[in-house]
Amino acid sequence: METAMKMAKLASLRNIIVHRYWAIDDARILNEAKGSGTKAVREFIDEVLRYVETKDP
Numbered sequence: 036m037e038t039a040m041k042m043a044k045l046a047s048l049r050n051i052i053v054h055r056y057w058a059i060d061d062a063r064i065l066n067e068a069k070g071s072g073t074k075a076v077r078e079f080i081d082e083v084l085r086y087v088e089t090k091d092p
Contacts, residue, residue, distance in 0.1 A: 038082055041075035048072075 048067055052059060 038075065038078045041071060042079050045072055045075055 045067070048064070052064070
């Protein structure tokens with residue numbers, strides 16, 4: 036659930052970038068990327084990999 040919340044936050048930031056590019060706060064994007072952003076994506080990938088590995092092919 037924690038990873039899902041982090042990914043939702045990143046999705047919200049993505050929506051701002053895509054749909055409101057004229058109002059982008061560069062400092063916010065940098066802070067998100069340097070802060071928990073890249074870590075959240077890595078955690079999400081790890082969780083998906085663990086899930087896939089537990090399933091029968």
